[in-house]
Amino acid sequence: xxxxxxxxxxxxxxxxxSNVFAMLKNNRRNPxxxxxxxxxxxxxISGATSGIGYVVAKKYASMGANLICINRNQxxxxxxxxxxxxxxxxxxxxxxxxxxxLKEVHRVANxxxxxxxxxxxxxxxxxxxxxxxxxxxxxxxKVFMVQYLSSFIINYILKDKFKKQQKAKxxxxxxxxxxxxxxxxxxxxxxxxxxxxxxxxSYGSAKLAQLLAMLCFSEYFNDSGVTxxxxxxxxxxxxxxxxxxxxxxxxxxxxxxxxxxxxxxxxEAIYYLGVSKDVETLSGKFxxxxxLETPAPPALDLEVAKLLWxxxxxxxxxx
Ligand SMILES: NC(=O)c1ccc[n+]([C@@H]2O[C@H](COP(=O)([O-])OP(=O)(O)OC[C@H]3O[C@@H](n4cnc5c(N)ncnc54)[C@H](OP(=O)(O)O)[C@@H]3O)[C@@H](O)[C@H]2O)c1
Numbered sequence: 001x002x003x004x005x006x007x008x009x010x011x012x013x014x015x016x017x018s019n020v021f022a023m024l025k026n027n028r029r030n031p032x033x034x035x036x037x038x039x040x041x042x043x044x045i046s047g048a049t050s051g052i053g054y055v056v057a058k059k060y061a062s063m064g065a066n067l068i069c070i071n072r073n074q075x076x077x078x079x080x081x082x083x084x085x086x087x088x089x090x091x092x093x094x095x096x097x098x099x100x101x102l103k104e105v106h107r108v109a110n111x112x113x114x115x116x117x118x119x120x121x122x123x124x125x126x127x128x129x130x131x132x133x134x135x136x137x138x139x140x141x142k143v144f145m146v147q148y149l150s151s152f153i154i155n156y157i158l159k160d161k162f163k164k165q166q167k168a169k170x171x172x173x174x175x176x177x178x179x180x181x182x183x184x185x186x187x188x189x190x191x192x193x194x195x196x197x198x199x200x201x202s203y204g205s206a207k208l209a210q211l212l213a214m215l216c217f218s219e220y221f222n223d224s225g226v227t228x229x230x231x232x233x234x235x236x237x238x239x240x241x242x243x244x245x246x247x248x249x250x251x252x253x254x255x256x257x258x259x260x261x262x263x264x265x266x267x268e269a270i271y272y273l274g275v276s277k278d279v280e281t282l283s284g285k286f287x288x289x290x291x292l293e294t295p296a297p298p299a300l301d302l303e304v305a306k307l308l309w310x311x312x313x314x315x316x317x318x319x
Contacts, residue, residue: 039064047126051238180204218284
């Protein structure tokens, strides 16, 4: 194991063109559709106030599920609750939390831990894309915190509850963007203080970290009835990147958005992965929408995953 985590030679040998072509082909596919209902089940989803989270929340509610949404904006949460409860006659509760704060993430996890009924599906969806490096009030690089560490902390605190339930699905809304971290995760510089920051690279690294932690959680849940899987939700039109400057916003509106698909495909895929019997026993896998796909080699490195696990427990103040 190299000291700074760069395993260029190892990964270079592991890259296969066939996997890249498969990804390009999968990017053109539509998701499989699950028509089974989800009446009376409980679904927890983060970031349900816009984009993918919003349409996913509506999809599950339309199929009869009750929801707990983890959102940071009170007004948007109230509006969502009213809209969903009126339209679908299910319960839609919310927990307000800024997932860039360690304290708030711990509070969310402990609140979920106390729910006396099973959580059937937990969807980690909230995310940010930042073109400039930002640190949180805890001194953690923000994209790493929101995209990765918050989901790690919540899963870690809930892991025994899930095991006791003997049935649950955790879905990580990940991304093909994990491939931007092509030469692996720099465990010695997770907060980008030693290297030049780039939006794509920090995003890719955070998504890669989430895939690595998934390997360990999947091992932990082995044969327990609990599954954890990651997925790419398609390249879809949402509010992503709205925290960035004018130039990025112009590019997103006038160029990027014109190439993107509707977020309804993400909603169908995330519903299928949470409900369909066809994927009931699969765990530790990466899907492009609903197609099983091999992620980039650094995302399959169990040695780095185990090191990251230990680091994340410390960074997440879980010991
Ligand atoms: N769009 C795509 O093409 C695409 C592709 C691959 C992966 N993804 C992934 O899909 C997920 C959803 O993204 P999206 O495209 O739907 O973006 P979005 O429209 O910007 O939605 C992001 C959601 O996360 C919430 N959020 C952001 N920072 C938060 C924080 N600190 N605490 C709590 N909630 C926070 C936002 O809340 P507010 O409403 O308050 O802003 C919003 O509800 C992300 O994980 C993203 O990386 C998206």
